Amino acid sequence: MQVPPYLVNEHYDDRYFDVVNAIEEAKHIFFRGAGIMDILSAAGAKRKEFRIGETGFGAGRLLIALMDFLDKCGLTDIAITYNSVELHPITSERMASILEGFRTEAGPLIDLLVRNYRRVEISRPGWHQVHLTRPFGILTLNLWIGEALEMVHALTIPCDAWFLDGHGPKKNPDMWRRELLMAIGEKTVIGGACATFTVAGAVRRGLIAAGFSVEQRPGVGGKKSVLRGLKR
Numbered sequence: 001m002q003v004p005p006y007l008v009n010e011h012y013d014d015r016y017f018d019v020v021n022a023i024e025e026a027k028h029i030f031f032r033g034a035g036i037m038d039i040l041s042a043a044g045a046k047r048k049e050f051r052i053g054e055t056g057f058g059a060g061r062l063l064i065a066l067m068d069f070l071d072k073c074g075l076t077d078i079a080i081t082y083n084s085v086e087l088h089p090i091t092s093e094r095m096a097s098i099l100e101g102f103r104t105e106a107g108p109l110i111d112l113l114v115r116n117y118r119r120v121e122i123s124r125p126g127w128h129q130v131h132l133t134r135p136f137g138i139l140t141l142n143l144w145i146g147e148a149l150e151m152v153h154a155l156t157i158p159c160d161a162w163f164l165d166g167h168g169p170k171k172n173p174d175m176w177r178r179e180l181l182m183a184i185g186e187k188t189v190i191g192g193a194c195a196t197f198t199v200a201g202a203v204r205r206g207l208i209a210a211g212f213s214v215e216q217r218p219g220v221g222g223k224k225s226v227l228r229g230l231k232r
Ligand SMILES: C[S@@+](CC[C@H](N)C(=O)[O-])C[C@H]1O[C@@H](n2cnc3c(N)ncnc32)[C@H](O)[C@@H]1O
Pocket: 009, 011, 015, 016, 017, 055, 056, 057, 058, 059, 060, 061, 062, 063, 085, 086, 087, 088, 146, 147, 148, 149, 165, 166, 167, 172, 174, 175
C-alpha cells in the first residue's frame, strides 16, 4: 500500500504509526502494557489524579486512543495530566489529515483534539496547556515543544506511567539514549510503569539501568513482542 507523504515524519523518514488498527494497537501496547486500569483502580476511590508521560506527541493518536479507552472503562471524575513532548510539531491541518483514518472509530475525539490543538502556538518552545473534558473526567495535556530530555527535566511531579513512542531506535536513537531513559526512571513513581513497542536490546538495558524491571509481552499487528517496564 502506498503511504501518503503526510503520514511520514520527514525528520526521521518513519511513519508516525502503523496506519492499520493504530487505535487498537495503542490500547494493547501502551494502556494494557502499562496496566493503566490497574493503576487507576488500585488507587481506589480516594485518588482521582493520575500523571502520564509520553515521549513523542506526533499526531496525538495515542492521546485519542487513551481518551477512547478511558471513556469506555466506566470510571468517572478522574483527572489525567498528560505530559508529552514534540521537537517537530505539526500543524493542526496535518494532524487532522493524519487522524482522518480513524474518523469512524473516534470522530468526536479527533474534532475535540484538533479544535484545541489549533490554539497551541507551535512556534513557541516550552509548555503549552490544553484542557479536554470527557465522560471519565478531565484530561490536561501539557505539551512541551522542544527536546524530550528538557521536558522530563521540567517535570516537577513524577508520572504514574510512561508511553515511549519516539520512532524506532534505529531511526531515532536520541529518543532512547541512556541519559533520557535514566531521567524518565527518576520521574516515575515506585510501582509506576512504562510501555513501548520496541524490544531492542539497548532499550531493554537502558530501562533496566533506569530502575525498571522489564518484561516482553506478545505483540499485535506486525509486532511479535512489545515491552513493559515496572519501576522497582
Ligand atoms: C512515532 S512519532 C509519535 C507518534 C505519536 N505518539 C502518535 O501517537 O501520534 C515520534 C515523535 O517523536 C518526535 N521526536 C523525535 N525525537 C524527539 C526528541 N528528541 N524530542 C522530542 N520529540 C521528538 C517526532 O518528531 C515524532 O513526532
